[in-house]
Amino acid sequence: MVCTADDLLGWKDFPKGLKVLLLKEDGISATEIKSKLEEMDYIVSTLFNLDDALMEISNKPGSFHVAIVEVSTNNQHECFKFLETARDLPTIMISNIQCLSTMMKCIALGAAEFLQQPLSEDKLRNIWQHVVHKAFNAKESDLTKSLKPIKDTVVSMLQLPRETNDTEDYNLLETENSAQSRECENEQSTVSDKFPAPSTPQLKQGCRFSDDGDCQDHTNFLVDKAHRGIEGESKSVDTTCNYLVAETTSDNSLAEVTVTVDPSTTASEAMIKEEDSLENSRSGSSLVSHPQRKENKTDSISEVKNPRRASLHPNPCGKKSNRKMKVDWTPDLHKRFVQAVEQLGVDQAIPSRILDLMKVEGLTRHNVASHLQYRMQRRHIAPKDDDRRWQHPRDSIQRVYPQKPIMAYPPYHPNHGFSTNQFYPVWGHPSNHLQNIQMWGHPGFHTWHPGVKFSRTAQPE
DNA sequence: TTTGAAATAT
DNA sequence: CATATTTCAA
Numbered sequence: 224m225v226c227t228a229d230d231l232l233g234w235k236d237f238p239k240g241l242k243v244l245l246l247k248e249d250g251i252s253a254t255e256i257k258s259k260l261e262e263m264d265y266i267v268s269t270l271f272n273l274d275d276a277l278m279e280i281s282n283k284p285g286s287f288h289v290a291i292v293e294v295s296t297n298n299q300h301e302c303f304k305f306l307e308t309a310r311d312l313p314t315i316m317i318s319n320i321q322c323l324s325t326m327m328k329c330i331a332l333g334a335a336e337f338l339q340q341p342l343s344e345d346k347l348r349n350i351w352q353h354v355v356h357k358a359f360n361a362k363e364s365d366l367t368k369s370l371k372p373i374k375d376t377v378v379s380m381l382q383l384p385r386e387t388n389d390t391e392d393y394n395l396l397e398t399e400n401s402a403q404s405r406e407c408e409n410e411q412s413t414v415s416d417k418f419p420a421p422s423t424p425q426l427k428q429g430c431r432f433s434d435d436g437d438c439q440d441h442t443n444f445l446v447d448k449a450h451r452g453i454e455g456e457s458k459s460v461d462t463t464c465n466y467l468v469a470e471t472t473s474d475n476s477l478a479e480v481t482v483t484v485d486p487s488t489t490a491s492e493a494m495i496k497e498e499d500s501l502e503n504s505r506s507g508s509s510l511v512s513h514p515q516r517k518e519n520k521t522d523s524i525s526e527v528k529n530p531r532r533a534s535l536h537p538n539p540c541g542k543k544s545n546r547k548m549k550v551d552w553t554p555d556l557h558k559r560f561v562q563a564v565e566q567l568g569v570d571q572a573i574p575s576r577i578l579d580l581m582k583v584e585g586l587t588r589h590n591v592a593s594h595l596q597y598r599m600q601r602r603h604i605a606p607k608d609d610d611r612r613w614q615h616p617r618d619s620i621q622r623v624y625p626q627k628p629i630m631a632y633p634p635y636h637p638n639h640g641f642s643t644n645q646f647y648p649v650w651g652h653p654s655n656h657l658q659n660i661q662m663w664g665h666p667g668f669h670t671w672h673p674g675v676k677f678s679r680t681a682q683p684e
Numbered sequence: 685t686t687t688g689a690a691a692t693a694t
Numbered sequence: 695c696a697t698a699t700t701t702c703a704a
Contacts, residue, residue: 547698547699547700548699549694550698552698573686573687574688588686590698593699593700594697595688596689597696597697597698599688600689
């Protein structure tokens with residue numbers, strides 16, 4: 224092993240020490256590539272035929288981080304076999320031939336990338352990306368001994384120093400956000416913590432960390448995303464990142480689009496909502512970043528964090544607000560909320576589940592709970608107006624429940640048109656808001672008693 | 685630990 | 695007042 228988890232701190236120049244298996248029949252150019260890679264501090268083992276290579280990886284499983292395999296017209300079969308055998312090893316195909324079907328087959332068999340020769344330095348230098356990609360896509364249990372340290376390292380690099388100290392940081396985050404636009408290039412000791420996070424239109428800046436249990440740091444988010452397959456199978460490792468974002472279109476339907484975000488510009492999109500802020504441009508409300516105050520749950524690498532960071536960013540306002548910034552419940556955000564609730568049905572519509580369904584990064588369960596409560600109260604006080612605002616004109620997800628609203632209905636009803644203008648969210652028919660309150664409070668209680676008010680606790684009026 | 689309601693803050 | 699967060703008891 225090049226590096227164990229304990230070596231993390233010592234792993235200064237990240238790609239350094241990654242072990243590369245080079246399978247290439249042409250010894251001369253193999254040597255060339257090898258030496259180039261070694262200049263970049265990769266550790267290269269050259270194998271000249273398939274059998275040796277396969278033996279190497281089977282004898283010492285986990286002893287390579289990445290493989291580079293040359294495919295030619297003659298050895299395709301062998302290459303395919305390699306790919307099939309070495310599924311766990313990120314494998315980069317290199318070739319002098321340009322055969323689409325060969326390329327496709329390689330990729331289909333799991334090749335990480337197909338590179339045309341000659342190989343540029345950049346291509347070679349960046350092969351580590353596939354290792355990281357692999358490390359993050361593999362299930363925790365599948366992480367080999369060689370992959371685990373990689374992941375840990377990357378995690379530690381992405382880890383935010385700011386999470387230990389509280390309040391001070393988020394003001395600086397704001398200032399940073401405006402200016403940090405291109406801080407992505409030279410990361411060494413101060414590794415970027417602005418790793419571009421996926422963002423939704425509502426949440427233009429994807430870096431909001433909450434301090435409670437809902438906190439998902441970027442790393443976790445990425446991992447999570449990978450596990451859910453949201454990001455798709457894209458193995459291409461580029462300098463840009465593909466993000467899947469949800470976009471609310473004008474007709475109120477939720478569409479998913481993939482956008483390509485250049486990491487260097489992502490942050491410029493960040494917008495912080497603050498009372499004095501120069502008007503947030505319309506397009507985006509935004510969640511804002513938070514002070515981190517309590518424990519950091521980043522067990523394994525907690526000591527990696529960089530305490531200097533805090534002092535780097537004096538709090539310009541001297542303001543010590545521990546209070547979280549408000550979440551701006553934009554119509555779009557609210558829409559997602561409503562849809563989540565509808566999908567769940569009233570029985571299941573509890574904050575944590577709603578939160579799950581909403582899939583809005585940075586939003587906390589508390590936010591959702593609060594919103595839930597608030598909306599319910601509103602409903603109680605001013606049912607009419609509010610209800611109107613809740614409805615989604617062309618969105619047929621909503622149903623009218625003339626009778627007892629029971630939950631069991633399919634999650635989506637894409638184009639179900641209603642001709643009535645009596646659209647009310649399942650939980651909130653204006654004339655029944657009291658009952659609804661009762662129902663929300665007591666999911667198990669199914670009898671519907673119009674006009675009877677229930678509440679869990681006495682309501683001081 | 686999570687929830688809904690109540691208390692507060694902005 | 696509106697609307698969010700925080701607190702708190704269950």
